[in-house]
């Protein structure tokens with residue numbers, strides 16, 4: 001009998017284990033993880049032999065120690081303005097306090113040389129406001145993909161002999177035994193007094209099944225759709241040098257829709273991402289100047305919230321991503337100028353352009369994929385961004401599609417992040433209330449402290 005079973009070794013699971021151990025070194029913790037130990041996580045795409053996703057199971061990018069965060073850009077945003085709605089459950093001050101606490105742990109474990117950026121520059125804020133754009137408030141620690149990996153490795157070394165971690169083990173079913181939980185996996189059955197589920201985005205379908213089986217209420221009505229923009233780093237340099245990542249929001253005049261920049265990667269690379277077999281686009285950057293490219297990339301996302309009776313917002317996003325996969329065999333890339341002129345991009349036009357693509361994608365036409373409303377919002381936003389970063393709307397600016405931000409269905413949990421089953425907690429991205437490293441990690445610390453205070 002374990003004291004606590006943790007399903008998933010992403011940031012949520014890791015930080016709950018870290019905090020539980022810190023508060024009680026004798027606690028018996030079992031951690032179950034579908035993927036591999038950190039050093040065995042290798043994506044086979046090498047650009048030569050394997051050029052695109054071959055649907056490995058488990059996927060080394062999304063699964064394994066460190067979760068989806070292990071090869072991420074390692075941007076820990078300390079804010080309640082985006083990255084999740086954890087504050088609605090635990091309060092704004094508590095959420096910020098915990099995100100700051102997580103930052104100190106990252107710094108202690110290898111992140112000490114990394115920089116924290118603050119966007120309290122009133123000049124940039126004013127410039128945005130004067131052009132109908134809102135710059136969101138945040139502090140961001142940029143670990144970078146390289147340092148993030150080191151931090152995860154150091155935390156793993158601290159945990160590995162003190163808790164039991166079962167890699168390559170997938171939790172299939174959880175049963176409430178009235179006072180304990182039976183955890184059924186493909187690698188045996190285990191029992192624990194309490195259970196923390198932190199299965200992330202990749203575990204969202206399974207989480208849905210658990211909720212159905214255990215009678216836990218859920219809701220799902222939001223998806224963000226858009227493209228990843230890539231342009232010469234110099235165009236955004238005045239913003240990225242100062243803020244690293246600028247989260248800018250715009251309400252489009254035509255539809256009154258919310259569009260925003262998301263996941264900005266100065267001197268970074270555009271990458272493809274595989275979510276449940278669907279290829280979408282993402283981006284990252286490195287802290288090490290030697291690994292930098294000449295481009296900056298960021299997502300432009302349009303938030304789509306559906307009203308009743310439609311409930312399957314992720315299904316809607318998936319269908320659009322599938323359409324781009326069908327037309328382009330994966331990610332499609334188009335020059336902004338070609339999009340405006342209503343023509344497809346070709347390999348030749350991309351090559352002749354002034355922006356060197358960092359991702360090998362199929363040159364094509366995103367207007368055949370994205371709904372008009374979404375496309376109009378993206379175009380209006382790019383023209384608006386051009387006013388604060390002239391050159392954004394250049395003909396050669398590259399748009400990769402589609403970028404989809406799936407929101408996990410929201411699981412009904414209380415202010416302790418506990419379900420209607422006592423001792424069963426749902427944290428991190430699989431709860432639907434966090435969508436980021438910092439919020440997922442903070443939710444892990446929060447639940448660990450709650451468990452220790454209520455033994």
Ligand SMILES: Cc1cc2nc3c(=O)[nH]c(=O)nc-3n(C[C@H](O)[C@H](O)[C@H](O)COP(=O)(O)OP(=O)(O)OC[C@H]3O[C@@H](n4cnc5c(N)ncnc54)[C@H](O)[C@@H]3O)c2cc1C
Pocket residue numbers: 007008009010011012013032033034035062063064065066067068069070071072073074075076077083169170171172198199200201202203206273282283284427428429430434435436437438440441
């Ligand atoms: C390429 C990329 C870049 C990103 N960059 C950033 C960034 O810079 N900043 C930011 O804030 N966020 C970023 N994110 C998002 C961030 O990684 C997630 O928000 C964060 O990892 C969520 O943490 P989590 O613990 O909730 O879930 P995850 O990190 O997804 O971890 C969940 C773990 O659970 C395991 N699992 C799932 N189901 C089961 C099961 N049934 N049994 C056992 N194990 C299971 C999975 O294998 C996985 O390892 C990025 C994501 C990606 C993919």
